[in-house]
Amino acid sequence: MPAGRSVDIQSFLNAHPFSAFQWVIFALCFFVVLLDGFDTAAIGYIAPSLVSEWGIAKSALGPVLSAALFGLAFGALAAGPLADRLGRKTVLAGAVLVFGIACLASAFSGSLNTLVVLRFLTGLGLGAAMPNAVTLMSEYCPDAWRATLTNTMFCGFPLGAALGGFLAAWMIPLWGWRSVLTLGGVTPLVLALLMVLLLPESVRHMVAKNQPPERIRAVLSRISSSAAGASSFTLSERAAAAAAKTGIGVVLSRTYVVGSLMLWLAYFMGLVIFYALINWMPILFRDAGLNPSTAALIAALFPLGGIGAIVSGWLMDRFNGNIIIAVCFVLTAVAVYAVGQSVNNLALLVLIVLVAGTLMNTAQSSLPALAAGFYPTQGRATGVSWMLGLGRFGGIAGSFLVGELTGAHLSLGTIFLIVAIPGLISAAALLVKQLAHPEAKRVRTAVGGAALGH
Numbered sequence: 144m145p146a147g148r149s150v151d152i153q154s155f156l157n158a159h160p161f162s163a164f165q166w167v168i169f170a171l172c173f174f175v176v177l178l179d180g181f182d183t184a185a186i187g188y189i190a191p192s193l194v195s196e197w198g199i200a201k202s203a204l205g206p207v208l209s210a211a212l213f214g215l216a217f218g219a220l221a222a223g224p225l226a227d228r229l230g231r232k233t234v235l236a237g238a239v240l241v242f243g244i245a246c247l248a249s250a251f252s253g254s255l256n257t258l259v260v261l262r263f264l265t266g267l268g269l270g271a272a273m274p275n276a277v278t279l280m281s282e283y284c285p286d287a288w289r290a291t292l293t294n295t296m297f298c299g300f301p302l303g304a305a306l307g308g309f310l311a312a313w314m315i316p317l318w319g320w321r322s323v324l325t326l327g328g329v330t331p332l333v334l335a336l337l338m339v340l341l342l343p344e345s346v347r348h349m350v351a352k353n354q355p356p357e358r359i360r361a362v363l364s365r366i367s368s369s370a371a372g373a374s375s376f377t378l379s380e381r382a383a384a385a386a387a388k389t390g391i392g393v394v395l396s397r398t399y400v401v402g403s404l405m406l407w408l409a410y411f412m413g414l415v416i417f418y419a420l421i422n423w424m425p426i427l428f429r430d431a432g433l434n435p436s437t438a439a440l441i442a443a444l445f446p447l448g449g450i451g452a453i454v455s456g457w458l459m460d461r462f463n464g465n466i467i468i469a470v471c472f473v474l475t476a477v478a479v480y481a482v483g484q485s486v487n488n489l490a491l492l493v494l495i496v497l498v499a500g501t502l503m504n505t506a507q508s509s510l511p512a513l514a515a516g517f518y519p520t521q522g523r524a525t526g527v528s529w530m531l532g533l534g535r536f537g538g539i540a541g542s543f544l545v546g547e548l549t550g551a552h553l554s555l556g557t558i559f560l561i562v563a564i565p566g567l568i569s570a571a572a573l574l575v576k577q578l579a580h581p582e583a584k585r586v587r588t589a590v591g592g593a594a595l596g597h
Contacts, residue, residue, distance in 0.1 A: 150373040152346050155363060157285045161292075164343075164365040165283050169292065171342055172276035173299045174334055175239060178327070179269050180303025181310075182246070185323050186211065186262070188311035192320035199255060206259045209539065214266020215273075216535035222271030223528025226278065227390030230352075231345045231524060235275040236338040239331045242268025247328025250321040268331075270535070274511070274528030281515035282345040282523070287460055293512035294456030301446050301504065308443075347520045350378045378520060393522025394529060403526065405576035406514050410534030412565035412572070413472070413507040416479060419541035419562050420445055420503075424496075427545070431486045431555050444497045451505035456512060464513045465577040469570040471506035476566030478502055483559025506569070517580070537565075 190204050218238065226234040245264035252258040277293060284292050307327075314322045343362045350359060356375055363370035394403050424445060428438035458467045478499035485492045511527055518526035541562075548558045 148373055149375045149377055150363075150370065151377045151379050152350055152363075153286065153379055155370065156283065156366070157287070159367040159369070161285065161288070162366045167341055168283050168343070169280060169296060171334070171338055172280045173296050175235070175272050175276040176297055176299035177303035177306070178239075178242070178331055178334070179273055180300040180305075181307035182211065182265065182269065182303075182327055183300075184304040184307035185311045185327060188308060188315060189320040189323060192315060193255070193258075196320070197255060203255060207255065207262055209542070210259045210262035211266030211269070212535055212539055214263040214268075215270035216266075216532045216539075218267040218270025218272075219274050219528040219532030219535065220270075223274055223525035223532075224390045225271075226275050226524035226528070227348075227522060230348055231275050231279040231282070232338070232342050233344075234524075235272055235279060236335050236342065238268045238271035238275065239338060240268070240335040242272060243328050243331030243335060244268075245328075246324055246331065250324035250328060270532060271528075274531045275524060277511045277515055277527050277531075278524045279342075279345050281512065282347045282520070289516060290459035290464065290509070290512040291453065291456035293515060294452035294459075294509055297452055297508040297511065300508070304446055345520075346376075347378060350376045351520045390522040390525030393518065394526045399518065399522070399526070399580075401579040402517055402576045403529070405572040405579070406510065406517070406526075406530045407533045408572040409468075409472070409569040409576075410507070410510050410530050411537035411540075412569040413503070413510070414534050414537035415541035415544065415565040416475065416503055416562055417507060417541065418538035419545045420479070420499075422542050423545040423549075427549075427555060427558065428486065430549075433486070433489075437489075441493055441496055444493065445500035446504065447497070447500060451501045452508035455505045455509045459509060459512065463577070463582050464509070464516065465573045465582055468506050468509050468513060469573040469577075471502055471509070472566045472570040472573070475499065475502040475506055476563040476570070479563040479566060480560050483556040486555055503566075506566075541565075 186208065190208065193199065193204065193207070222234050222238060242265055245261050245268060249258060249261040249265065252261060276296070280296055281289055281293050307323075310326070311323045314326070343365075346359055346362050349362070356373070359376050360370055360373055363373070393399060421442070424442035425435070425438045428441060429435050433441070455467060455471065478495060481495045482492065482499055485495050511531065514527045514530050515523060545558065545562065548561060553561075
């Protein structure tokens with residue numbers, strides 16, 4: 144690269160192989176998502192121990208189980224605008240630190256009220272970390288592989304959920320429920336330290352904030368030494384520019400507001416389905432006549448389908464992301480409805496629950512990558528985090544929805560029919576987004592096609 148040359152950040156990322164330095168960023172962000180999955184699964188295993196140790200009623204566990212969800216929502220809503228102002232790395236490392244301290248402190252809780260507060264703070268940290276991990280990762284990806292890599296990162300959630308369940312089931316009989324929270328607290332503290340030492344700030348954010356060229360050049364040189372000759376850096380945006388100066392202003396600007404609303408609606412409705420089924424399927428199957436252990440095992444198949452997000456990301460990098468995810472949501476609705484019609488055929492039920500989980504997790508895990516590609520750099524962290532934050536209220540709504548439906552004594556088939564409807568709403572929202580903000584078919588260039596080579 145000739146000395147004194149101006150370099151466009153995205154063109155530079157597209158033109159060079161995905162480096163070991165970028166894989167380090169991927170790994171650190173992957174572990175943030177994995178910790179979210181671990182925490183989500185582990186708290187459910189802790190609940191019975193709380194009942195026996197503290198002598199409380201099962202109904203009293205509601206605030207403990209939901210406190211982190213509220214924290215996740217508020218953490219995401221607050222962290223996006225902060226990250227667009229202060230930087231992705233600062234907010235991400237700080238959020239992981241908060242999560243680790245709160246989770247570790249939870250292990251020493253002496254009362255239910257204390258645990259509820261600490262669970263809220265744990266969720267606050269995780270809620271702030273997750274969208275910034277998505278944003279930072281997406282801003283270091285070549286265009287041709289952005290959705291694939293971001294969705295692959297999100298596979299850390301089902302892996303963390305499985306790990307959390309297995310570890311909790313093994314650790315609680317040996318060392319008690321507090322050991323699970325201790326592990327869940329120490330691990331993010333180590334991760335936060337590694338982030339401070341190894342994680343760079345987003346180069347796109349640094350250019351947008353007019354930071355010194357030597358700082359940007361030092362980061363890009365870790366991707367390729369060819370950056371050493373650059374004297375200035377520019378920032379091309381695939382997304383349309385907005386006149387607003389803040390992340391919130393961008394997300395709610397006339398240019399983006401329709402797409403923002405549709406992304407919020409799609410993510411909200413997707414989590415209505417996810418939490419409705421993950422929380423209630425064991426009970427619904429048991430009430431339909433399956434023995435409790437069989438009901439629990441079949442329900443456990445539902446969150447295992449996150450690996451489908453890698454395939455979805457590959458398709459999104461080549462075709463229209465709105466349409467790809469909308470189709471997944473329509474198929475999710477069909478599969479969820481079919482679950483309610485298959486309870487009398489055990490083999491068929493197992494297959495359909497697995498298919499429904501794969502489709503559901505694929506669609507939901509693909510939305511953050513879609514949002515990251517939709518917004519410009521100046522509003523990306525806010526756009527992704529607000530979608531994730533507002534969507535968490537869908538999880539809360541889904542948990543209450545099935546409770547109301549069972550209280551109305553509806554049949555199993557009717558309950559699953561109603562739970563399937565949000566999938567169609569999510570699909571419709573994405574089609575409205577496509578009409579308001581047409582996304583052209585992606586063309587994979589020769590440079591982009593080689594972007595993952597070494």
